[in-house]
Amino acid sequence: MLLAGTAVLWYVGIVWCNGDLAFTLLNVVLHGVPYLALVWQGRPAAATGAPVPRRGPWAGKYGWLAFLGLIGLFAYLEEELWDGLVWGEHAAVFSWFQALPDVSRAA
Known part of the structure; x- marks a missing residue:
């Protein structure tokens, strides 16, 4: 799924839309948004497993x-x-x- 998703991303952004902006927007959405969500969620505390409060x-x-x-x-x-x-x-x-x-x- 990872390779297929990457291939679709490249094809749609570069070949089908033929533009750097389309590829960049797709790349940011597919990579940046999940990373931001992980950072926002925080890391679990070692003893309890619950997220550390912000x-x-x-x-x-x-x-x-x-x-x-x-x-x-x-x-x-x-x-x-x-x-x-x-x-x-x-x-x-x-x-x-x-x-x-x-x-x-x-x-």
Whole structure:
């Protein structure tokens, strides 16, 4: 099932839709969402087997918003670094690191 799912993902995203965006969205949904759910669920306590209760910004009614917001911030900063250091194609969206040296052509 794992190999078949991967083959379907590649075929639909790359061959059938013929686009990087479709493949990326499918890849994020099939890989990212389950990982986020596992991280959000937490690890069980060694003695009881029950999940460890959340503390800090993740606790409370809107903790999931803080969790997703932090992940969104990290994703934006990563893309900002990639665009500033390597691609340099989206200065209107990613402007913080545009003054960094282009490391893709430094060698």
